[in-house]
Amino acid sequence: MCISSILPTMAKQAKTAITPTRAENYPEWYQQVVKRSDLAENSAVRGCMVIKPWGCALWENYQQVLNGMFKATGHKNAYFPLFIPKRFLEKEAEHVEGFAKECAVVTHHRLEAGPDGTLVPSGELEEPLIIRPTSETIIGDAFSRWIESYRDLPLLINQWANVVRWEMRTRLFLRTSEFLWQEGHTAHASSEEAMEETERMLDVYADFAENWMAMPVITGEKTAAERFPGAIRTLCIEAMMQDRKALQSGTSHFLGQNFAKAQDITYQSEEGKLEHCWTTSWGVSTRLIGAMVMTHADDDGLRLPPRLAPSQIVILPMTSRADDPEAVLNFCRKIADDLRVIPYHGRHIEVEIDERDLRGGEKNWQWVRRGVPIRLEVGQRDMAADSVFMARRDQGHKDKQTIERTAFVSRVHDILEEIQANLYDQAIAFRKNHSCEIDSEEDFRAYFAPPSGEPTPPHGGFAWAHFCGDEDVEKRINDELSVTVRCIPLADGEPGTCIFTGKPSLKRVVWAKSY
């Protein structure tokens, strides 16, 4: 559909809070949702974003839950420097190759007044410092000193940090020059143990994505072409966005002994032999917020899964026509107090009362756009009937219902869980509708052929097809169709024959266009 064909009938269509809609222009819709839901905005610095309070509160909840999961699996937090000496990065050849092109480099440590009031860098550093694009090397340096004996293993460390990758093109949350993330780094005495750790942390990510973000993911392994620089194996979780593209949402790497050898991370075994450690690294970033937006948001803005929402409930007091506005407010405060003591997934239900002096409609739509799971409109009528008027973000914005106050308080936990489940079910149904098994190259090409239209409308999806693993074929398909192997699923599959070469294939792999 092109926009010009929509305009004449626009008046008849339901007004949406976000313009354009997903169908009209998906990338622009995404940017608008992020901005209009108050998550973040572009900053004065190229490619960097300002995360606003609403987005920051959301990220804090991600951190809190993930941090708990990391602790529960035996990891401890530490913090390493932002700067990495250049020689550290030079140690692992493949690693340098992978990141060198996108590193910010600090070469001076002082500014001096130049002509016309400008500032000129001065005091050149003897060795340039690289702003970390990831911390394998600087953490590996610490590990090489911390680990002496098999008794020091496994060493399980996580850090919450910002990293910088000087990307060519950026998009809020999905790819920014600076982003927030956590990176886990572990060292083990054996290959098997390290591989178990790699799989365990992938499971943690999948658990978080599905049970907290309500975002279905496929767990799998990357092909060599998509592997992390320096890794032996890269495991990942892949999710489908509403334009049917895949988004890599988390990765867990088995690094073998590559980094241990490059950085001299050794231990003395029980038998007294000096051995190299086996290491892993794994990370998720603020990209997960972008993933949530593109999984759940609709044409009216964000839809937050209750378990991670900064506030599960907002109360909108309708005081303008009340005989006694203060009484209505007190009624609202009482409801909030009753709700705030209800436990909800390790926290308590968070309630906001929006007493701002704004018109009802304006205020209401702000919270719709921000994606709060439940809105309660409470006025004199409700107070008189001892009830609340509830709107759920997973339902149409006119499907509101009156619920007796005490019934609402006792049911609210279940309602939130229902919303959480609904979001998940809708996402998984969407993925199912746009996934299919493909058994010939011809069908494959037809599946991914873009329909006409400017901008390109959503098309394709996840194609489950047999593939022999030939790297040249993979590259050719990427060049011709912009489609890549998102992952080789970890789940069991039936053997078959490659749709491109006719050679044997162990199982179907997932092909898709991706971010």
Next chain:
RNA sequence: CGGGGCGUAGCUCAGCUUGGUAGAGCGCCUGUUUUGGGAACAGGAGGUCGCAGGUUCGAAUCCUGUCGCCCCGACCA
């Protein structure tokens, strides 16, 4: 780094072709009427038109240079 586009009020943009006192909508402030759903009316604040040169009596407008941003590719979490 290639290809395209754009820098004018807080935001979105018109004005530029054909040089002559800086515009609109939204937002913001004040007032009145409103208010169970994205209000109406009236008044008001707010801009040396990205920057630097040049042409001219006179430049947002023409010329040259420069910086920045956005979009599409290549690259990537």
